[in-house]
Amino acid sequence: SHVMATPSSTSTFVHLFEWSWADIANECEAFLGPQGFKAVQISPPNEHIAGEQWWTRYQPVSYELTSRGGNRAQFIDMIKRCKAQGIDIYVDAVINHMAHGNGISIAGKTYGNKQYPIYEPKDFHKPCAIKSEDYVNDxxxxxxxxxxxxxxxxxxxxxxxxxxxxYLNELVKLGVAGFRLDASKHMPAKDIAAILKQLQHSPLIFQEVIDQGGEAITADTYLNNGMVTEFKYSVKLSHVFKKGRLASLKGFEKDWDLMPSDKAIVFTDNHDNQRGHGGAGDIVTFQDGKLYELANVFMLTYPYGYPKVMSSYNFNGDTDAGGPTEQVHQSDKLNCNDQLWQCEHRKPYITGAMRFRAQTGKSQSIQHWWDNDKNQIAFSRGDLGFVAINRGSQVMNVTLQTGLPAGVYCDELSRTSANDCSGKTVSIARDGKANIALKPMDALAIHRFAQVN
Ligand code: LAG
Ligand code: CA
Known part of the structure; x- marks a missing residue:
């Protein structure tokens, strides 16, 4: 029977949206493994329709492993090289539907009239269109x-x-460790359960269910099958960081009507809502600069859910545009910059917050919460770590109880690597108190395993 593997609360994964298999393999070796990420969500690896737009990946033609990401051999090489670095691969599995209409695939095959290499017309529902009001009442x-x-x-x-x-069993055999089940809301939970029952191993399962409240289908219907995307978190966190008060984040798990922490996949933004697809609201993205980094610092340092870091590309306002034609890893340079690949996961504060999470995961309790009733907050992770965020426009300068033993601690966010103390330091007195000083739009995160001796 299907037993769900749960990721530990110490883990973080990253969505390398539209990265090629060769680039992902290189990134596992150059960065993700050494820094301690847990896994990568990749774009759909199966044969899809031809075209430049990113969303051609969501129109399957077959389950053959030929895609814009690369061919089958490159896919297998990526899994091996990432695994050698301790990095799991999560496949985005598009299983609710097949390509629209008639056309030609990226591998040059023709499809049409519901005739595909692996399916025929009788494998489909009788056509009818989902209308916007159906989401509310049908x-x-x-x-x-x-x-x-x-x-x-x-x-x-x-x-x-x-x-x-x-298809899923073949991927697991090749070493895939988990699946994002695309458009899960569009499949009855019992159909997903029947498919999962046929899996030979227990990959991590997370179902993409867009539930922001007020719809006929709710995310909780899917919890028995595995984890579920928590869209309320993305929308509410974005709102607090863009327009609200960080002080209101105190105890947010109780206020926001969220699913249980061990079921929730959390994210600031995703590949749909960062470009206005998938019923997006006003979401924080890389375009928000420092504000975006602070939102990620909160997500990664706070013990709720399994966090996914988004890694995007500049789409210049064209919400259909595919990724840059330049690879991320070119022979002599890395194309992570404002114009091309954003590489948010490489922003020092985001990577640093990921390392903080890995070090403090054993303590799930929030203590010593402090806020100024506005946009300055601080909290401890039991007696393992302490975080402060200043999203306000005033300097933060306050003496706070950290819950940590006396000592001089290295800030995990502003140091340049996990082995130095090149950034801020915090001195904690014998009573556990410390002076916490932060410029506007800055943060710090200290923990027991990064101290000056
Ligand atoms: C998803 N989750 O449930 C994906 O996260 C989301 O990115 C997918 O939509 C969707 N479900 C289907 O897998 C994306 C784009 C759509 C695009 C679709 C199929 O957001 O805009 O539709 O992929 O490629 C496109 C056109 C539509 C057209 C359709 C069929 O934008 O105008 O009707 O193709 O030709
Ligand atoms: Ca369906």
Missing amino acids: AWRVQNCELVGLHDLDTDSPRVQTTIAG
């Missing part, structure tokens, strides 16, 4: 009609279930 249509014209697989049929399970 669960059946959301799951049985077509999402933006994509031919909807009859996921209730044993033949379809076996075909999908065959």
Whole structure:
């Protein structure tokens, strides 16, 4: 039977959106492994429609491993090289539907009239279009009609279930450690359960269910199958950082009506809502600069959910634009810059907050919460770590109880590597108190395993 593997609360993964398999393999070796990330979510690896837009990846033509990311050999090489660095690969599995209409695939195959290499017309639901009001009052249509014209697989049929399970089992055999199940809200939870029952191992499962409240289908229906994306977190965290008061984050888990921490995949933004797709609101993204880094610092240092860091590219306001044609890792240079790949996961404060999470995960309790009722906050992770964030426009300068033993601590966010003390330091007195000084739009995170001797 299917037993869910739970990631430890010490872990962080990153979505390398539209990165090629060769780039991901290089990034595992150059950065993700040495820094201590847990896993990478990759773009869909299966055969998809031809075209330049990023979303061609969400129109499957077959489950053959030929995609813009690379071919099967490159896919296998990526898994091996990442695994050697301790990095898992999570595949974005597009299983609710197949490509719209007629056309040609990236591998040069033709499809049309619901005829694909692995499916035929009888494998699909009778066509009807999902209308916006269906989300509010017609669960059946959301799951049985077509999402933006994509031919909807009859996921209730044993033949379809076996075909999908065959695809997932093949990936697990190649070393894939987890799956994002795309468009899960558009599949009945029992159909997903029937597919998962046929898996030969227990990969990490997270279902993409967009539930911001007020819809006919709710995220909790899917919790028995595994983890679920917590969109309320993305929307509410974004709102607090953009327009609200950080002080209101005190005890947010109780106020925001969220799913249990060990079921929740949390993120600041994702590949859809950062560009206004997938019913987005006003979300924090790389375009918010320092504000975005602070939102990620909060997500990564606070013990709620399994956090996913978004890694994006500059799309110049064109919400359909595919990624840069330049690879990230070119022979002699790294194309992480404002114009091309954003590489948010390499921003020192974001990487540093990820390392802080890895070091403090054993203490899930929040203590010594402090705020100034506005945009300055601080809290400890039991007696293992302490965090302060100043999102205000005034200097923060206050003496606070840290809950940590006396000593001089290195700030994990501002040091340049995990082995030096090149950034800020904090001196904690014998009573556990310390002077915490932060410029506007700055943060610090100290923990027991980074002290000056
Ligand atoms: C998802 N999760 O449930 C993905 O996260 C999301 O990125 C996918 O939509 C969607 N579900 C289907 O897998 C993306 C784009 C859509 C795009 C679709 C298919 O956000 O804009 O639709 O992928 O490629 C595009 C056109 C539509 C058109 C459709 C069919 O934008 O105008 O109707 O293709 O031709
Ligand atoms: Ca469906």
